[in-house]
Amino acid sequence: MLDYESEAARYDATRGGIPRARAAAAAVLGLVPGEARTLLDAGCGTGLVTERCVRPGLRVLGVDGAAAMARMARARVGPGVVVADVRRLPFAAGSLDAVSTVWVLHLLPFAPEVIAECARVLRPGGVLVTTVDKDAGHDVDSDIDALLRPFARRVAHDAEERVLRRAAAHGLRPARETRFTGHGQGRTPRDLAVRIAAGQFASALALGEGDADALAGRLAALPDPDRPRPDPVYRLIALAKDSGSLTTAAR
Numbered sequence: 001m002l003d004y005e006s007e008a009a010r011y012d013a014t015r016g017g018i019p020r021a022r023a024a025a026a027a028v029l030g031l032v033p034g035e036a037r038t039l040l041d042a043g044c045g046t047g048l049v050t051e052r053c054v055r056p057g058l059r060v061l062g063v064d065g066a067a068a069m070a071r072m073a074r075a076r077v078g079p080g081v082v083v084a085d086v087r088r089l090p091f092a093a094g095s096l097d098a099v100s101t102v103w104v105l106h107l108l109p110f111a112p113e114v115i116a117e118c119a120r121v122l123r124p125g126g127v128l129v130t131t132v133d134k135d136a137g138h139d140v141d142s143d144i145d146a147l148l149r150p151f152a153r154r155v156a157h158d159a160e161e162r163v164l165r166r167a168a169a170h171g172l173r174p175a176r177e178t179r180f181t182g183h184g185q186g187r188t189p190r191d192l193a194v195r196i197a198a199g200q201f202a203s204a205l206a207l208g209e210g211d212a213d214a215l216a217g218r219l220a221a222l223p224d225p226d227r228p229r230p231d232p233v234y235r236l237i238a239l240a241k242d243s244g245s246l247t248t249a250a251r
Helices: 004-014 017-031 067-077 111-121 143-151 160-169 189-197 211-220
Strands: 038-042 059-064 081-083 096-101 122-132 172-181 233-241
Touching: 017 122, 017 172, 017 233, 038 111, 059 067, 067 081, 096 111, 111 122, 111 160, 122 160, 122 172, 143 189, 143 211, 160 172, 160 233, 189 211
Parallel strands: 038 059, 038 096, 059 081, 096 122
Antiparallel strands: 122 233, 172 233
């Protein structure tokens, strides 16, 4: 996994910037009920998406485990952003109307604990809005994808079936879903080769000894190595908490 403390300063510029953040925020707000008065962005990163989730009557909060990321988010969103482990959210049970986890669960072997904790802090009738199958969204059937597929992890931490199963155990049921484009996230062979050689895709690719360097070499040899391939399309689902449900995260 990336060191998000050192990555914070350059994170937005390498992740599609404002266009991608604007698309993500619009998708999140489209799944948050109009009557919601609080939204927690768990794993908010630099807050680029979080600050665009603001709408009249909705108080937006943020949590991130990396202090450098949270500082940037706080400058954008305000004092409602805190440093905390997403497995131990600093909110009372049943106190929030909505929680979002955008581009978070796919990174976390402990994703089930995060889902349980999000369920704990949601009030009955509240919603968890989360991306699922994030890495699969990057497969746009390009020449890059043809090289990556043999190494793709078969079961992702944010695989839909895993998320739904864990969510159901904590009183969260599928409600709605949408898709949005990851503007500016189209991969180039050269950049991807550098990042794979640096070990940045452990959550997405199962690479044995020597595989990373060999794969990086094949990627760098593709035609038009600096031409971005098509942007990914991400899935976002809303999970509604059962009325009267009371859940407690595993401690």
